[in-house]
Amino acid sequence: xxxxxxxxxxxxxxxxxxxxxxxxxxxxxxxxxxxxxxxxxxxxxxxxxxxxxxxxxxxxxxxxxxxxxxxxxxxxxxxxxxxxxxxxxxxxxxxxxxxxxxxxxxxxxxxxxx
Amino acid sequence: xxxxxxxxxxxxxxxxxxxxxxxxxxxxxxxxxxxxxxxxxxxxxxxxxxxxxxxxxxxxxxxxxxxxxxxxxxxxxxxxxxxxxxxxxxxxxxxxxxxxxxxxxxxxxxxxxxxxx
Numbered sequence: 001x002x003x004x005x006x007x008x009x010x011x012x013x014x015x016x017x018x019x020x021x022x023x024x025x026x027x028x029x030x031x032x033x034x035x036x037x038x039x040x041x042x043x044x045x046x047x048x049x050x051x052x053x054x055x056x057x058x059x060x061x062x063x064x065x066x067x068x069x070x071x072x073x074x075x076x077x078x079x080x081x082x083x084x085x086x087x088x089x090x091x092x093x094x095x096x097x098x099x100x101x102x103x104x105x106x107x108x109x110x111x112x113x114x
Numbered sequence: 115x116x117x118x119x120x121x122x123x124x125x126x127x128x129x130x131x132x133x134x135x136x137x138x139x140x141x142x143x144x145x146x147x148x149x150x151x152x153x154x155x156x157x158x159x160x161x162x163x164x165x166x167x168x169x170x171x172x173x174x175x176x177x178x179x180x181x182x183x184x185x186x187x188x189x190x191x192x193x194x195x196x197x198x199x200x201x202x203x204x205x206x207x208x209x210x211x212x213x214x215x216x217x218x219x220x221x222x223x224x225x226x227x228x229x230x231x
Contacts, residue, residue, distance in 0.1 A: 034219070043118075043205045043222035044149075044157060087157075100170045101147055101159030102220060 004088045009109040012078050020073040020108050022088030027068050030093040035062065035073050036102070037084040044087070044104070047073065051093075083112045116140045120206050120223035127196050127230055135191045135226045137206030145209040146189045147220065148181065150174070150202040157205065163189065196230045203227050 005023040012018040024033065035047040048055055048062045050071075055062040061074040075082055087107040119138040127133050139146050148160040161171045163181055180192045189208075193200055203225040210218050 038157070043207075043225050044220075045222065046219035049219065100145070100162040100164075101149070101172070102157075103159065104149075104157040106156060 004090060004105060006086070006088055006105065006108045008106065009111065011111040011113060013113050014080060015077055018075040018078045018082070018110065020075075020086050020088075020110065021070065022073070023070045024088070024090055025069045027090055028092070031090040032093060033062065033064060033068075033071050034089045034091050034102075035060070036087045036089065036104075038087070038107070039081075039084045044102075047086070049091075078110075078112050080112050080114060083110055085109050116221075118206055118208055118221050118223035120204075120226050122226060123224070124227045125229070127228070129198060129230055130195050133193050133196055133228065135193075135204050135206075135228070137189045137191075137223055138187055139189055139206065139208030140210070140221055141187070143208035143210045143221075145169075145220075146181075146183065147207040147209070148191045149205040149207065149222075151205065151225075152202045160191070193228075196228075198230050201228055201230045 003026060032049050032051050034049040036044045037047050038044045048057050048060050050062045050064055052064060054064060063072045063074060085107040087104050089102055118140060121136045125133055146163040149157050150160055151157045158174060159172050161175045161181055162169045166183060178194045182190050205225045206223045207220040209220045
């Protein structure tokens with residue numbers, strides 16, 4: 001999988017927007033950008049994914065740079081429950097005979113202050 | 115909302131013993147996975163399973179590990195002879211979709227904490 005780079009940690013205040021950056025300068029044209037998060041003592045949880053266009057769902061928004069070398073996960077109004085480790089992962093659209101499992105990095109530890 | 119279920123939530127075993135970790139994936143999913151997370155470390159991929167066979171495995175998944183889908187609903191991970199370093203959280207995951215397209219999300223269970231003493 002192509003490599004991603006994320007800050008080790010970020011801090012935000014409750015009820016404020018949070019922008020979590022991810023750099024993926026070696027992304028290929030068919031790589032999807034996936035975001036997962038892991039709340040304390042829980043399994044990873046899917047958040048959102050996209051290819052080229054910005055995406056919105058009930059949990060978050062994903063803003064993808066025009067050159068696709070970076071992306072930003074946006075939590076519009078953070079709550080204490082959003083405190084988690086957030087992982088940015090690239091997935092090829094079709095892996096052929098290659099890798100199928102997700103490759104998790106260290107992610108960004110998001111701290112929410114009340 | 116459908117979910118991936120893992121049992122037990124915590125398993126303690128003696129070194130050298132065999133353990134079986136159980137998972138019930140989401141019913142219409144086709145791809146199944148095991149991951150592990152040693153305390154304080156990254157989530158690591160172990161194995162993927164599709165069409166009743168292993169499709170990919172990592173270096174961690176050596177001969178001590180095996181997976182099985184015995185009855186069309188359960189998906190198990192067996193560790194034949196546990197070592198102290200096998201102590202970790204083990205997560206099962208499943209994914210829908212046909213073919214190998216990677217634009218569908220994986221759903222993870224809550225994990226089984228394995229403690230080898």
